[in-house]
Amino acid sequence: MKKWLLPTIALLLVLLAAYVAAGPWLAIRGISEAIEQRDAARLARHVDFPALRINLKAQLDDQLVRRAGSDMQSSLFGVMALGVAGRLTGAAVDVMVTPAGISALLQGHGVWKRATGDTADGDTWGPPAPARPLQGARGRYESLSRFTATRPLDDGGSVVFVLSRQGLHWRLTDITLPLDAPH
Numbered sequence: 001m002k003k004w005l006l007p008t009i010a011l012l013l014v015l016l017a018a019y020v021a022a023g024p025w026l027a028i029r030g031i032s033e034a035i036e037q038r039d040a041a042r043l044a045r046h047v048d049f050p051a052l053r054i055n056l057k058a059q060l061d062d063q064l065v066r067r068a069g070s071d072m073q074s075s076l077f078g079v080m081a082l083g084v085a086g087r088l089t090g091a092a093v094d095v096m097v098t099p100a101g102i103s104a105l106l107q108g109h110g111v112w113k114r115a116t117g118d119t120a121d122g123d124t125w126g127p128p129a130p131a132r133p134l135q136g137a138r139g140r141y142e143s144l145s146r147f148t149a150t151r152p153l154d155d156g157g158s159v160v161f162v163l164s165r166q167g168l169h170w171r172l173t174d175i176t177l178p179l180d181a182p183h
Contacts, residue, residue: 016168023170024139024147024163031172032134040099048164048171053097055162055174060089134161153178 027046034043064085072078095101137149145165152158157178164173 020165020168023165023168024141024149027163027170027172028134028137028139028149028161032132035133040102043102044099046171047102048166048173049098051164051171051173052175053093056093056097056177057090059177060093061086064089133159137161 030046031043034040034046064082068078068082072082134149134151137151139147139149141147147163147165147170149161149163150158151161155178159178160174160176161172162174162176163170
């Protein structure tokens with residue numbers, strides 16, 4: 001019995017390490033399937049919505065201030081306008097980056113795809129072509145608890161999906177948008 005205990009423990013540790021190492025790809029697959037099936041509840045298992053909201057708000061606020069420039073930031077009217085704009089973008093992120101908000105976006109995506117004739121089987125009455133935001137993404141570990149999947153865009157920019165390890169599971173915690181791309 002003792003001679004099987006050590007190899008069994010070693011095998012279990014190797015399997016656990018393999019599961020954790022494969023975790024980002026499993027999470028990406030889960031996200032992709034949830035989006036394709038328009039299943040917001042399943043998507044919520046793979047997305048840390050509070051962390052994602054905080055990170056997206058910070059990106060949008062930073063971009064708003066950068067684009068406003070120093071002249072806008074130095075005037076009283078500009079500061080008030082930036083404050084209002086920041087609250088509006090924050091409210092939009094709060095509404096949209098939730099399971100219900102994502103569900104609404106996916107429903108709108110489906111309606112738009114049907115209206116433009118972009119269906120899975122080419123039939124106008126067929127199901128809409130699924131959204132595939134992670135298709136073609138290249139993944140890499142940045143640390144033992146951070147993984148990024150970078151998806152190039154047609155305009156030369158890219159979107160970076162950041163997954164963080166939370167215990168043994170990986171969840172989407174940030175999406176770095178190509179906000180600084182040239183116009």
